[in-house]
Amino acid sequence: MTQQPSSSNHIVALENVTKDYPLGKTTVHALRGVDIALDKGEFAVLAGPSGSGKTTVLNLIGCVDVATTGQVRIAGQDTKVLSESARTNLRLHTLGFIFQSFNLIPVLDLYQNVEFPLLLRNDISKIERKRRTLELIERVGLTKQMKQRPGELSGGQRQRVAIARALVTRPAIVLADEPTANLDSATGQSILDLMREMNRDGTTFLFSTHDPQVMSVARRVIRIFDGKIAADDHGLQPQADTHPAAAAH
Amino acid sequence: MLLRIALRNLRLHWVRTMIVGFLLGAGTCLVVVGQGAIDAIQAGVRKSVVDTLSGHLQLYSSNAKDELELYQSAALAVPDLDQIDDFAKVRDALTTVPEVDAIIPMGLGRSIVWGESTLETKLIELRRAITDGPRDRVPSLIAHIRLLCGTLVGDLDKLAKVAADTKEAEQQKADVLRANSDAFWSEFEKDPDTALEFLDNRIAPLGLQTGIYFFNYVGTDLQSYGKNFGLFRIESGQMVPDGQRGFLFNRFFYEKNVKNRTARRLDEIKEARDLAGALIATNSDLQRQIERNRQQVGQITDQLDAERGQLVKAALQKELGSTEPDLNKLVGEFLQTTDENFDARYEAFYRIIAPQIRLYAYMVGDTISLYGQTKSGYPRAVNVKVWGVFRYEGLERSGLAGVYNLMDLMSFRDLNGMSDPIRPEELQAIRERAGIKTIDRDKAEDELFGGDSDLVAEVDNTAFDALAGNDISGLRRAAQEAQNSAFTQAELEAGPVVNAAIFLKDPAQALENLEDIQARVAAALEKSGLPVKVVPWTEARGTLVSSLSSGITIFFFVLVGIIFLVALIVIVNSLLMSTMERVQEIGTIRAMGAQRSYVVKMFAIEAGAMTVIFGTAGMALGAAIVLALGAQGVPATSEVLFFVFGGKTLNPVLEVGHLGVAVLAIGIVTLFASLVPAIVASRIPPIAAMQAKE
Numbered sequence: 001m002t003q004q005p006s007s008s009n010h011i012v013a014l015e016n017v018t019k020d021y022p023l024g025k026t027t028v029h030a031l032r033g034v035d036i037a038l039d040k041g042e043f044a045v046l047a048g049p050s051g052s053g054k055t056t057v058l059n060l061i062g063c064v065d066v067a068t069t070g071q072v073r074i075a076g077q078d079t080k081v082l083s084e085s086a087r088t089n090l091r092l093h094t095l096g097f098i099f100q101s102f103n104l105i106p107v108l109d110l111y112q113n114v115e116f117p118l119l120l121r122n123d124i125s126k127i128e129r130k131r132r133t134l135e136l137i138e139r140v141g142l143t144k145q146m147k148q149r150p151g152e153l154s155g156g157q158r159q160r161v162a163i164a165r166a167l168v169t170r171p172a173i174v175l176a177d178e179p180t181a182n183l184d185s186a187t188g189q190s191i192l193d194l195m196r197e198m199n200r201d202g203t204t205f206l207f208s209t210h211d212p213q214v215m216s217v218a219r220r221v222i223r224i225f226d227g228k229i230a231a232d233d234h235g236l237q238p239q240a241d242t243h244p245a246a247a248a249h
Numbered sequence: 250m251l252l253r254i255a256l257r258n259l260r261l262h263w264v265r266t267m268i269v270g271f272l273l274g275a276g277t278c279l280v281v282v283g284q285g286a287i288d289a290i291q292a293g294v295r296k297s298v299v300d301t302l303s304g305h306l307q308l309y310s311s312n313a314k315d316e317l318e319l320y321q322s323a324a325l326a327v328p329d330l331d332q333i334d335d336f337a338k339v340r341d342a343l344t345t346v347p348e349v350d351a352i353i354p355m356g357l358g359r360s361i362v363w364g365e366s367t368l369e370t371k372l373i374e375l376r377r378a379i380t381d382g383p384r385d386r387v388p389s390l391i392a393h394i395r396l397l398c399g400t401l402v403g404d405l406d407k408l409a410k411v412a413a414d415t416k417e418a419e420q421q422k423a424d425v426l427r428a429n430s431d432a433f434w435s436e437f438e439k440d441p442d443t444a445l446e447f448l449d450n451r452i453a454p455l456g457l458q459t460g461i462y463f464f465n466y467v468g469t470d471l472q473s474y475g476k477n478f479g480l481f482r483i484e485s486g487q488m489v490p491d492g493q494r495g496f497l498f499n500r501f502f503y504e505k506n507v508k509n510r511t512a513r514r515l516d517e518i519k520e521a522r523d524l525a526g527a528l529i530a531t532n533s534d535l536q537r538q539i540e541r542n543r544q545q546v547g548q549i550t551d552q553l554d555a556e557r558g559q560l561v562k563a564a565l566q567k568e569l570g571s572t573e574p575d576l577n578k579l580v581g582e583f584l585q586t587t588d589e590n591f592d593a594r595y596e597a598f599y600r601i602i603a604p605q606i607r608l609y610a611y612m613v614g615d616t617i618s619l620y621g622q623t624k625s626g627y628p629r630a631v632n633v634k635v636w637g638v639f640r641y642e643g644l645e646r647s648g649l650a651g652v653y654n655l656m657d658l659m660s661f662r663d664l665n666g667m668s669d670p671i672r673p674e675e676l677q678a679i680r681e682r683a684g685i686k687t688i689d690r691d692k693a694e695d696e697l698f699g700g701d702s703d704l705v706a707e708v709d710n711t712a713f714d715a716l717a718g719n720d721i722s723g724l725r726r727a728a729q730e731a732q733n734s735a736f737t738q739a740e741l742e743a744g745p746v747v748n749a750a751i752f753l754k755d756p757a758q759a760l761e762n763l764e765d766i767q768a769r770v771a772a773a774l775e776k777s778g779l780p781v782k783v784v785p786w787t788e789a790r791g792t793l794v795s796s797l798s799s800g801i802t803i804f805f806f807v808l809v810g811i812i813f814l815v816a817l818i819v820i821v822n823s824l825l826m827s828t829m830e831r832v833q834e835i836g837t838i839r840a841m842g843a844q845r846s847y848v849v850k851m852f853a854i855e856a857g858a859m860t861v862i863f864g865t866a867g868m869a870l871g872a873a874i875v876l877a878l879g880a881q882g883v884p885a886t887s888e889v890l891f892f893v894f895g896g897k898t899l900n901p902v903l904e905v906g907h908l909g910v911a912v913l914a915i916g917i918v919t920l921f922a923s924l925v926p927a928i929v930a931s932r933i934p935p936i937a938a939m940q941a942k943e
Contacts, residue, residue, distance in 0.1 A: 064840055064935040092842020103837040107257030117841045
């Protein structure tokens with residue numbers, strides 16, 4: 001485990017990261033030297049057209065992929081030197097995922113889907129598991145649908161379940177890959193509001209999107225183009241925060 | 250949670266689950282049923298062998314050149330087993346082994362029996378009628394004999410045209426003409442002995458021989474045999490009385506070989522129709538049988554004297570609604586059976602014809618002349634009285650169980666030239682009368698081929714002729730002497746035997762620790778210095794029978810193997826499909842932080858759940874089938890099956906161990922089947938979660 005105190009204040013740190021994918025006989029240079037640093041509690045958007053490399057960045061931060069060169073540090077740990085098993089552990093304890101297509105487990109009901117990540121951990125008691133699961137289901141407003149299966153829920157409801165699932169382990173970072181792409185704009189807005197609210201607890205959020213609606217709620221928009229950071233706008237004022245509490249923030 | 254995922258997945262893909270489940274269930278079911286059947290078959294074979302021929306253990310001389318193979322002995326040449334010199338010593342030696350219940354002395358042998366022609370039979374009957382009565386049968390017997398001589402003249406005329414030795418042919422014809430002449434028969438009453446001698450020597454051999462029979466027999470202590478061999482039953486006649494000599498026909502052999510051929514063929518047609526559902530119209534074997542019956546009407550009509558012929562003719566005419574005056578043609582027409590009339594004709598045969606003919610070449614009360622030879626090639630003959638016909642309960646239709654007839658041990662010893670120290674003077678007398686000089690078995694070679702010429706046996710023509718079947722009266726008379734001589738139990742047991750069967754007090758022990766007891770028996774024999782070895786029934790039965798039961802076992806294992814192999818392939822395939830369909834789901838689970846081992850566990854549980862559900866169902870079904878079959882029994886439909894089943898039906902048994910084996914088998918299959926898909930699944934990268942399905 002490599003600890004570098006100089007950058008330990010960043011929960012996520014990418015330094016001069018490149019990522020190449022072999023594609024037949026040629027190589028696709030998905031990332032060509034990317035530097036990103038996220039602080040704890042940030043609510044950031046990774047924006048760019050498809051193919052620009054934003055999903056690759058998310059995969060690297062999410063520890064489901066490793067960089068070709070450069071360094072990816074999550075919670076102070078260099079992901080490249082970790083074993084597969086240790087990366088899995090990092091995901092389990094530090095990261096939460098929200099997927100574009102929700103990725104709920106179809107055979108489990110809502111409650112079980114939310115509970116699932118906690119079952120992978122053996123440091124959480126049964127009572128605590130139940131408490132956290134119920135709490136999050138309540139927070140995403142689906143208490144009544146608790147016994148329903150994903151197939152019986154609307155797209156918005158499913159994504160709420162996915163949010164609850166991502167947060168139930170209380171991760172430091174939640175990664176969301178185009179979380180609103182499969183939703184209509186009103187539903188998408190309510191999902192974004194929900195995530196904003198969660199963000200207030202100090203959880204770092206990073207989205208990838210090319211949806212202006214999503215960008216408008218972010219306080220930081222990192223624009224990526226052709227595998228490079230094109231712009232990194234800090235300190236934006238979220239315009240479309242419909243949540244009354246958010247306006248006061 | 251994992252179990253829930255597994256169950257939900259199984260339900261979601263229910264078609265696939267059902268296919269895999271069916272295979273697993275069927276495989277498990279087959280394992281349970283198959284074991285039940287195999288156990289029952291092994292028990293059946295054990296019963297068929299132990300309770301008819303072998304007992305639990307078999308003893309025979311350790312000087313034997315061949316191995317004891319009870320059933321091969323009948324099929325091939327009689328093996329050289331040497332002999333156990335004194336059975337009583339063996340019996341005494343084994344009193345020290347408390348598990349031993351009974352020891353039955355035995356000897357396997359085979360004799361030639363010259364099938365008697367109708368002419369011979371009638372001559373024997375005539376001789377008996379004259380010496381023992383009833384005298385009133387004599388005229389009708391004479392008439393019948395003259396009738397047969399009449400047909401014989403015609404046969405001889407035909408023969409004379411192709412005969413090489415015309416002189417002899419002419420002589421034969423002259424003899425027959427004389428036997429058929431009024432002059433001969435008017436002299437008959439004055440000196441029946443001389444006339445009968447002429448008929449026996451000159452005419453009887455000319456009759457149509459019914460062939461040579463090979464009689465396989467077990468010479469044994471019949472009383473002890475009957476008491477200890479559990480399947481033995483007297484079917485007709487009676488058990489040979491204690492201390493008497495005698496012969497008991499095995500019913501299967503009796504029906505197949507001794508019965509009138511026409512009647513036997515009718516029986517066989519009936520059996521094929523009833524048991525196997527064969528049809529005369531479509532079965533060429535049955536058609537051939539019927540054709541033979543039609544051509545060989547002589548099998549019946551030769552036996553009918555004028556009076557009986559008339560009776561049969563009238564009844565057949567009525568039965569067939571025919572006016573045919575020729576008896577042969579009438580019988581031929583009667584035997585022309587079809588699927589439509591068979592049952593009626595069969596019934597009519599036994600109602601009309603059977604009572605008028607000799608249905609079996611040898612009947613209870615008759616005396617059989619058995620011809621054999623000693624190991625040194627010395628001709629032997631004994632006459633034994635047929636006391637009865639026995640059967641083995643449930644094995645009446647089994648050819649293997651039908652191999653051996655039974656004979657008293659004394660006759661066996663006589664026939665096989667096993668030295669009998671009890672009554673040497675009596676044997677000497679018999680030999681002298683037959684004109685045969687004693688040759689010591691051990692020195693036979695010297696005496697026959699070397700040494701002083703004085704010692705060369707003088708064997709008169711009677712003995713050789715007897716073997717050639719030309720004149721059997723000399724040896725026949727000699728053999729008759731011994732026939733009625735009684736013996737004591739001590740005489741029976743104190744002599745030599747070829748082998749012996751041991752029964753244990755507790756049959757359960759024969760299953761569990763036969764080897765132990767075998768070792769103790771061997772030790773007791775060795776301690777007594779007896780050159781006798783002991784083998785378990787499984788060995789004594791020989792490879793013929795053991796390959797029969799092992800063949801069935803192998804067949805079963807191959808079948809189970811194939812089913813499970815197919816199941817294995819289908820399960821692997823199914824789980825791989827399941828893996829491929831769930832790449833994103835598995836990727837998601839991995840992305841959420843599940844280790845590879847967790848995914849492996851997930852698949853193992855899915856396969857395991859399937860195993861538990863369908864394995865249990867399969868076991869329950871298998872158990873139900875076994876119980877149902879056990880209660881009802883699977884009927885034996887072929888000769889071999891009767892033996893293998895140890896009776897008319899196979900009754901499979903259910904044992905806890907069978908279920909255990911089934912669990913083990915299905916567990917192993919599942920383990921192997923889920924291994925590859927689980928590994929494949931565990932290699933799905935978490936990044937797969939990010940790749941959208943559509």
